[in-house]
Amino acid sequence: MDQFIVQLVNGLVLGGIYALIAVGYTMVYGIIQLINFAHGEIFMFGAYFAFVLVTAFGLPFWIALPASMALCALLGVLIDIVAYRPLRNAPRLSALITAIGISLVLQNLARLIWSASQQSFPDESKPNIFISDIDAQTGAIINAIPLPGGAILPYRDVFILLLAVVLMIGLNRLIYLTKIGKAMRACAENQTAANLMGINTNMVISVTFAIGSALGAVAGVMVGLREVIEPTMGYYKGVAAFAAAVLGGIGNVTGAMVGGIVIGIAETFGADIHSGYRLAFAYIIMILVILIRPSGLFGKSTSKRA
Amino acid sequence: MRDKLTPKNIAISLVILLVPVFMYLIDAFTLYISSNYGVFLPLPSGDYILRIVVQAGVYILLAVGLNIVCGFTGLLDLGYAGFYLIGGYTAGLLMARLGVSYWIALPLAVINGALWGLLRGIPTLRLTGDYFAIVTFGFAELLVQVVKNEIWLIGGPNGFVNNIPPVTIFGIELFQNWHHYYHILILILLTVFITYRLKESRVGRAWTAIREDEQAAESMGINLSRYKSLAFAVSAAIGALGGGFIAQFQVNISSKLFDFWESIFILCMVVLGGTGSIRGSIIGAAILASLGELLRGGNILPSEFGGARYLIFGIILVVIMRFRPGGLSLKKA
Incomplete structure (x- = not known):
């Protein structure tokens, strides 16, 4: 039972991270019907940007995080303008192949720049409250909440979960309450009509890419805090997050959040059963959802989504 | 042609x-x-070049096979390496473990590949576009996970199957590179012949009709399920054929040979040559396979830039899609 709670908490934290990545996939898909394969790579770049800012430039973590978000937003918009915008009216598969190409380029660029080896934020660069430990002599718990069974829940994980929830609520409010959110929904509904109503669709798409990429960058930094930073992280985590987006109903932001949590928990408990198949659970969920209910848990049921 | x-x-x-x-x-x-x-x-050593040529030959085989699904029926397959893997492990395990002769193991591998092609194909028949692509991708990734983890079946961690015995014919062991060269040449000729005849037949026209407009094709009396399944099976069988060959060519195989980027590499060849064109697939495979070998770290580039070849493949994909979606072949898409 104790183990169950620990794993549940781990799954929730991982799920929060997946949800942050998944909204990037789902927002872009909702608006231009493109599976942005490069989104996982943007997430990976987010982690590396923050890493470089704190190690090479010596910036404090709390400045590096928003800076990395801004850089990633810029990267996302740039990718859209350079690669995807010229293909707006091309066959959908051309855009998908382009996205795969961009993903290849970014992943190997990262490998060239930062090498394939794993890196992590040095302890002195992390804010103090993120360094959790159990004092060996006194048994005092530092910067963590005790869980039953002697395990601890670091403040870092609490922060990640809270941040994910806050950002998700913020995004939800942005989409449903602001003018740009309304424009986004209009574009997702019918781009031509939105254009005719005087909405600058290209600008709206750019904003979508920027928001999705910035949230991806947050997820990247959080993964950097919890695990390691490596060029392939975007691929593995990106696929799991994409599975989350599909599970929630691709194009649906609320769905992406719920899907992220479900995939995160499934992966954590799945790893308990057989650690070698850790990643396989996300793939299996993804395939089953597409085959059985292509619109996902929250998606509108349409007869054909091509 | x-x-x-x-x-x-x-x-x-x-x-x-x-x-x-x-x-x-x-x-x-x-x-x-x-x-x-x-x-x-x-x-450069001629023997080494010959080995690269044989390797390129395997990619030609695979590109021609992938082109059947991607080019003829217009469905994006992101998991083609899955069938390559099935062929490789079927032949490899039969030969290394059970001592089955290559001439029996290869057809078995091909049949197994075709079966899996059907097995994957039937649930995905009604899917189109992105969703089909994602399922194919997930399927291939699952296969990689299985060979990585099922050590009792495969024999080693990360899917290593070692010491696959050489092919023998009339008591002669075929292990020289020139043996492999004629071996793959015959397989390519056979595959290209079959693919070409299929393309020019009623079946090929049905595939093209499905690619252009599924609904129109169906209303013209084309049985979508039957023709799509046939495309999946033939394409998968060719992939497995390539896998069966690579098993005895490489002697040791591991899951690394069949990962997701391998699928993308083969897709890149088809796209470069122009989807739907057999000749294009062959040319695309020949160009990219040799380019990939040249750019492998240590030849022209320093070894730490070995990953750069994938960067170049990525740029090729993007540039081709942007400026010449029909690929290098003369036919405009």
Whole structure:
């Protein structure tokens, strides 16, 4: 039972991270019907940007995080303008192949720049409250909440979960309450009509890419805090997050959040059963959802989504 | 491609047939010069080039196979390496573990590949576009996970199958690179012949109709399920054929040979050559396979830039899609 709670908490934290990545996939898909394969790579770049800012430039973590978000937003918009915008009216598969190409380029660029080896934020660069430990002599718990069974829940994980929830609520409010959110929904509904109503669709798409990429960058930094930073992280985590987006109903932001949590928990408990198949659970969920209910848990049921 | 016996075509055929002879002539020449004059010529080893050519031949086979699904029926398959893997492990395990002869293991591998092609194909029949692509991707990734983890079945961690015995024919062991060369050449000729005949047949026209407009094709009386399943099975069988060959060619195989980027590499060849064109697939595969080998760390680039070749493949995908979606082949898409 104790183990169950620990794993549940781990799954929730991982799920929060997946949800942050998944909204990037789902927002872009909702608006231009493109599976942005490069989104996982943007997430990976987010982690590396923050890493470089704190190690090479010596910036404090709390400045590096928003800076990395801004850089990633810029990267996302740039990718859209350079690669995807010229293909707006091309066959959908051309855009998908382009996205795969961009993903290849970014992943190997990262490998060239930062090498394939794993890196992590040095302890002195992390804010103090993120360094959790159990004092060996006194048994005092530092910067963590005790869980039953002697395990601890670091403040870092609490922060990640809270941040994910806050950002998700913020995004939800942005989409449903602001003018740009309304424009986004209009574009997702019918781009031509939105254009005719005087909405600058290209600008709206750019904003979508920027928001999705910035949230991806947050997820990247959080993964950097919890695990390691490596060029392939975007691929593995990106696929799991994409599975989350599909599970929630691709194009649906609320769905992406719920899907992220479900995939995160499934992966954590799945790893308990057989650690070698850790990643396989996300793939299996993804395939089953597409085959059985292509619109996902929250998606509108349409007869054909091509 | 209704070619005739023109002098040009005869010359090309002769060159293709005699490639190993040229390669061994290079080796003989270098050896002669260095032993008689003491000068070492900086020529690459012909045997090594021959090995790269054989490797490129496998990719030609795979590209032609992938082109059936991607090019003829217009469905994006992101998991083609899955069938390559099935063929490789079926043949490899049968030969290394059970001592089955290659001439039985290869057809079994092909049949197994075709079966899996159908098995994957039937649930995905009604899917189109992105969703089909994602399912194919997930399927191939699952296969990689299985061979990585099921050590009791495969034999080693990360899917290692070692010491696959060489092929024997009439008591002669086929392990030299020129053996492999003629071996793959025959397989390619067979595959290209079958694919070409299929393309020009009623089946091929049905595939094209499905690619252009599924609903229109169906209302013209084309049985979508049957023709799509056929495309999946044939394509998967060719992939498995390539896998069966690579198992005995590489002697040791691991899951690394069949990962997701391998699928993308093959897709890149088809896209470069122009989807839907057999000749394009062959040319695309020949170009990218040799380019990939050249750019592998240590040849031209320093070894730490070995990953850069994938960067270049990525750029090729993006640029082709942007400026020439029909690929290098002459046909405009």
